Amino acid sequence: MALDNTDVEKIAHLARLQIKQPDIDEVTSRISNILTMIDQMQSIDTSAVTPMAHPFDATQRLRPDQVTETNQRDRLQQIAPATENGLYLVPKVIE
Amino acid sequence: MLSKTVAELSAALDRKDVSSVELTQAYLDRIEKLNPDLNAYITVCKEQALKQAADADKQRAAGNGTPFTGIPIAHKDIFCTRDVLTTCGSRMLHNFVSPYDASVVERLQQAGAVTLGKTNMDEFAMGSSNETSYYGPVRNPWDSSRVPGGSSGGSAAAVAADLCAIATGTDTGGSIRQPASFCGITGLKPTYGRVSRFGMIAFASSLDQAGPLSKSAEDAALMMNAIAGLDSRDSTSLDHPAEDFTAHLQQSLKGLRIGLPRDHFTADLNPAVQTILQDAIKVLESLGASVTEVDLPHNHLSVPAYYVVAPAEASANLSRYDGVRFGHRAENPANLEDLYKRSRSEGFGDEVKRRIMVGTYALSAGYYDAYYKKAQKIRRLIKQDFDEAFKSVDVILGPTSPHTAFKLGEKNADPVTMYLEDIYTIAVNLAGIPGMSLPAGMLQGLPIGMQLVGPAFSEARLLNVAHQFQLNTDWHQRRPEVK
Numbered sequence: 001m002a003l004d005n006t007d008v009e010k011i012a013h014l015a016r017l018q019i020k021q022p023d024i025d026e027v028t029s030r031i032s033n034i035l036t037m038i039d040q041m042q043s044i045d046t047s048a049v050t051p052m053a054h055p056f057d058a059t060q061r062l063r064p065d066q067v068t069e070t071n072q073r074d075r076l077q078q079i080a081p082a083t084e085n086g087l088y089l090v091p092k093v094i095e
Numbered sequence: 096m097l098s099k100t101v102a103e104l105s106a107a108l109d110r111k112d113v114s115s116v117e118l119t120q121a122y123l124d125r126i127e128k129l130n131p132d133l134n135a136y137i138t139v140c141k142e143q144a145l146k147q148a149a150d151a152d153k154q155r156a157a158g159n160g161t162p163f164t165g166i167p168i169a170h171k172d173i174f175c176t177r178d179v180l181t182t183c184g185s186r187m188l189h190n191f192v193s194p195y196d197a198s199v200v201e202r203l204q205q206a207g208a209v210t211l212g213k214t215n216m217d218e219f220a221m222g223s224s225n226e227t228s229y230y231g232p233v234r235n236p237w238d239s240s241r242v243p244g245g246s247s248g249g250s251a252a253a254v255a256a257d258l259c260a261i262a263t264g265t266d267t268g269g270s271i272r273q274p275a276s277f278c279g280i281t282g283l284k285p286t287y288g289r290v291s292r293f294g295m296i297a298f299a300s301s302l303d304q305a306g307p308l309s310k311s312a313e314d315a316a317l318m319m320n321a322i323a324g325l326d327s328r329d330s331t332s333l334d335h336p337a338e339d340f341t342a343h344l345q346q347s348l349k350g351l352r353i354g355l356p357r358d359h360f361t362a363d364l365n366p367a368v369q370t371i372l373q374d375a376i377k378v379l380e381s382l383g384a385s386v387t388e389v390d391l392p393h394n395h396l397s398v399p400a401y402y403v404v405a406p407a408e409a410s411a412n413l414s415r416y417d418g419v420r421f422g423h424r425a426e427n428p429a430n431l432e433d434l435y436k437r438s439r440s441e442g443f444g445d446e447v448k449r450r451i452m453v454g455t456y457a458l459s460a461g462y463y464d465a466y467y468k469k470a471q472k473i474r475r476l477i478k479q480d481f482d483e484a485f486k487s488v489d490v491i492l493g494p495t496s497p498h499t500a501f502k503l504g505e506k507n508a509d510p511v512t513m514y515l516e517d518i519y520t521i522a523v524n525l526a527g528i529p530g531m532s533l534p535a536g537m538l539q540g541l542p543i544g545m546q547l548v549g550p551a552f553s554e555a556r557l558l559n560v561a562h563q564f565q566l567n568t569d570w571h572q573r574r575p576e577v578k
Contacts, residue, residue: 011456015452017451027452030509031453031456033509034402037402037514038402040399041400041473043396050475052472053471055525055528078194079194080419081418081419081421081424088420093430
C-alpha cells in the first residue's frame with residue numbers, strides 16, 4: 001500500500017513525531033516500501049484462523065490485591081527533567 | 096586466560112590460579128586497549144566491577160561460590176542497571192541512570208557475577224547490524240570493516256574479542272542468534288516467558304526474550320541456570336518447573352531426530368554456507384543423529400507478520416518517552432505538544448521513528464483487522480507449522496543467517512533489505528519457541544553459525560546437541576586476532 005506525504009504527516013502527528021520537510025519524501029518512500037513488503041500477508045486466506053495473541057495462549061496471571069510497592073517518589077524523580085513539589089513540570093496547558 | 100569459558104574460569108578461581116580482582120583488572124585493561132576501535136561497550140563500570148570482584152573473592156574463599164562468583168560479564172545496554180547509565184543505544188536515554196536493576200541483572204549479581212559494563216546495541220534493539228546505535232556502530236572483531244550483527248552486536252563482539260567472559264543479550268527477531276553467528280560465538284534465545292523481562296527495556300513485548308551470548312553451549316547452560324525462572328514482576332513470566340540446564344549436556348545424541356526445513360535450503364542461501372551446514376550435519380549423524388526434511392510452509396510470511404507485530408507493539412511501548420518523566424527533553428518547549436514532538440524527534444533515530452510510524456499506522460482506526468489481526472493469524476499458522484514439524488523431529492537445524500557478516504553500510508540503502516536478513520530467525524520469535532546459534536564453520540576468514548530450534552521448553556535438549564557438537568568440533572574455540 002502506497003502512502004503519500006499527507007498520510008505520513010498524519011501518522012507522524014498521531015505518533016507525536018515531527019518530520020523535517022526536506023526528509024518527508026524519503027520517509028514516505030521508505031515506509032511505503034515496508035508496507036508493500038507487509039502486504040505479502042494478504043497472499044493467503046486466513047478467514048478460518050484464530051488470531052494468536054500469545055505463543056502459549058496464556059492468560060494474564062493475577063495477584064492478590066495488596067499494596068506491595070513502597071513510595072519512592074523522591075528517588076524516581078531525581079532523573080526527571082523538571083519537577084516541583086513532587087510534581088512533573090510541563091508547559092502550561094490551560095491559559 | 097581471557098579467552099577461557101565461564102566453566103574454565105570458575106575452576107581456575109576455585110583453584111586460586113587467579114583471583115577475580117586480577118581477572119577483572121585484566122578484562123578492564125583489554126577493554127581500555129581494544130574498545131576505542133571495537134566500540135563494543137557504551138559504559139565501562141571500572142570501580143564497581145573491582146569492588147564486586149573483591150567481594151566475590153571473599154565469597155569464594157568462604158566456600159559460598161556459585162559458578163558465576165567472580166566471573167566478569169557484560170550486559171546489553173537494554174537491561175536496567177541501578178545507578179549505572181542505561182541508554183538502550185538511544186539519544187533518548189543518553190542521561191538515564193536507572194533507579195533499579197532488571198531481574199536478569201539482579202539474578203546474575205546474586206550469583207556473584209562481576210559487571211564489567213554495558214554493551215552497545217542497535218537503538219531500542221531495532222536493527223540487524225548495530226548501525227542504528229546513537230553511540231556509533233560496533234566493529235566485528237574478525238574484520239573491522241564488517242558489522243557484528245544486531246541488535247546485540249556489542250555483547251557478541253565483546254564475547255568474541257575476549258572483552259568479557261559471557262554477556263547477556265535480547266532477541267526479538269534474531270538479535271541474539273544473528274550476532275552470535277556473525278561473531279563466531281554461541282547464543283541462545285529461550286522460550287518466550289522463560290526469562291523475566293522486568294527491567295529489560297521493552298521493544299515488542301510479545302516477542303522480546305533475554306538470553307546468553309557465550310563462548311560455549313555449556314556456558315549458555317550455566318547462565319540459563321542463573322537467569323531463568325518465574326518472576327512475579329513480569330506478568331508474562333511463565334511458571335514452569337525449574338531445571339538444571341547443564342544436566343543433559345553429556346547425553347548421547349543416539350536416536351536424535353533432526354529436521355532440515357526444505358524452504359531454508361534453497362538458492363537464496365549462499366552455497367558455501369550450505370556446504371558448511373552439510374558438514375555440521377555429518378558430525379551430528381556420526382554421533383547417532385538421523386536427518387529428515389521438514390516443511391515450514393508459512394516461513395516466508397514471518398518477516399511481513401513480524402513487521403506488523405513488532406512495530407505495533409513498539410509504537411505503544413515507546414509512547415512512554417515524552418520528555419516529562421525521564422530521558423531526553425527538548426529545550427524551551429512552546430507548549431505540551433511541542434514538548435512531546437520535539438523531545439521524541441530529537442531523541443529517536445530514523446529507524447526507530449520509522450517503526451513507530453509503521454506501528455502507529457497498523458494500529459490506527461480502520462486498519463487493525465488488515466494488519467495487526469492478520470499478522471496474529473499468520474503467527475498462529477507459523478506456530479502450527481512448528482508444532483507439525485516437531486511431531487516427527489526433535490530439533491530443526493538450519494542456517495542462522497543467509498551469509499557471513501556484511502560490510503558496514505552495505506545494507507543501509509533500504510530498510511526492507513535489512514529486514515530480510517532475519518528470514519531464518521524471526522519465525523522462532525513469532526512461535527515463542529527456543530532457538531540457538533552456534534559456530535559451524537568459517538568462510539573466507541569469517542565465522543558462520545547454524546541454528547537449532549526446538550519445541551517450547553526444549554532449551555536443555557538444544558544445549559545438549561550444541562555441547563555434543565562442540566565436543567567434536569573446534570569452531571567455537573576459534574578466536575579473531577584483534578589488534
